[in-house]
Amino acid sequence: MKIELEKISEHVGDTGDFIKLNVDKCVGCGNCALVCVMNLWLMRGGKAQLKDDYTQKCLECAACYSVCDVGAIDFSYPAGGTGVVFLKG
Numbered sequence: 001m002k003i004e005l006e007k008i009s010e011h012v013g014d015t016g017d018f019i020k021l022n023v024d025k026c027v028g029c030g031n032c033a034l035v036c037v038m039n040l041w042l043m044r045g046g047k048a049q050l051k052d053d054y055t056q057k058c059l060e061c062a063a064c065y066s067v068c069d070v071g072a073i074d075f076s077y078p079a080g081g082t083g084v085v086f087l088k089g
């Protein structure tokens, strides 16, 4: 049975921006887009781009941050009480 994310999680509060991309450092390897299970990274003109609505869909796994070898992605967990809350698991 296919899992519907909306049924197993909800987004609460205002996280603010918790992922920041330094475009100047990005070398366009595409690793962030490859590992993001929520498909929140786009490659445009040889550079990564984070979707505008990422705060609503991001699972806060930090995989994008982990695979960026050049340090172009800055990640910090949203403040307590905000972000994705899993209803199951």
Ligand code: SF4
Binding pocket: 021, 025, 026, 027, 028, 029, 030, 031, 032, 033, 047, 048, 067, 068, 069, 070, 071, 072, 073
């Ligand atoms: S992993 Fe880093 S260097 Fe590679 S495309 Fe993403 S932001 Fe750019």
Ligand code: SF4
Binding pocket: 035, 036, 037, 038, 039, 040, 054, 057, 058, 059, 060, 061, 062, 063, 064, 065
């Ligand atoms: S933290 Fe995880 S879900 Fe969020 S943008 Fe990065 S890879 Fe995607």
